[in-house]
Amino acid sequence: MKRLGLVFLLLCGCGPKNAPALPYAFAVYGDCRRFHKVHADLCEQMVLGGARFVLVSGDLVNHGEESDWVRFREITKDLRSRAAYLPAMGDHDGKLFAREFGLEKLYYDRVFDDIHVFVLDSTGRFREADQLAWLEERAAASRSLHKFAVF
Numbered sequence: 006m007k008r009l010g011l012v013f014l015l016l017c018g019c020g021p022k023n024a025p026a027l028p029y030a031f032a033v034y035g036d037c038r039r040f041h042k043v044h045a046d047l048c049e050q051m052v053l054g055g056a057r058f059v060l061v062s063g064d065l066v067n068h069g070e071e072s073d074w075v076r077f078r079e080i081t082k083d084l085r086s087r088a089a090y091l092p093a094m095g096d097h098d099g100k101l102f103a104r105e106f107g108l109e110k111l112y113y114d115r116v117f118d119d120i121h122v123f124v125l126d127s128t129g130r131f132r133e134a135d136q137l138a139w140l141e142e143r144a145a146a147s148r149s150l151h152k153f154a155v156f
Contacts, residue, residue, distance in 0.1 A: 026076035030055045031120075032088075033155070035062030038073075038097050041080060048084040058117055059084065060155045063127075069099015077105075092117060093124050094156045112136050114143055121149035125156040 032051040037044040051059060066073035084090065094102045094111050103111060111126035123140060131137060144152060 010088055011053065031058045031060065031117075033060045033062070035093075036064040036095070037061075038064045038067040038095075038150050041076060045080045048080060048081055052087055056084075056088045057137040058089040058091060058115070058121060058122070060124075060153065061090065061120075062155055063093045063095025064097045065092055065102075066099070067097055069101055071101065073099075074101055074105055089115065089117070091122055091124050091155065094126055094128055096128055109134075112139065116149060118149045121147045121152045123152065123154045127156040 019043060032054065034047060034051075036048070066077050081090065090106075092102075092106060103109075111128070112124060114121065114123045116122075122146075123144065125131070125140065126133070140154075
């Protein structure tokens with residue numbers, strides 16, 4: 006039997022009880038650096054599922070080289086054009102990660118109505134005092150009902 010490794014995909018919906026509007030749909034996955042066909046299939050399902058945003062727990066590419074990122078862009082192009090794509094950096098992603106996503110820092114946050122997402126940089130094992138202070142301040146100030154951290 007062919008071993009594919011672990012791939013995690015979660016399509017979630019959340020919203021207030023008795024809300025007339027459609028619930029939010031978002032997806033969570035990670036470690037998509039190998040098995041490109043599986044990754045492409047996951048991306049297609051996220052598009053079909055109507056994910057409004059996608060949380061990615063890192064290791065988007067295998068070695069962090071430009072050729073890895075070219076393949077990644079091809080696989081995620083449709084998904085990234087339709088949904089906000091919020092990746093955390095993994096230890097395989099390399100120095101091109103920040104450039105790929107236009108990030109000044111490897112930690113950031115985004116708010117989607119009543120959902121606040123904190124994307125953290127775990128590559129330094131959370132030893133950076135600046136990041137932890139930022140997280141504490143932003144999380145304490147957040148008025149969102151739902152808060153998610155991705156790393």
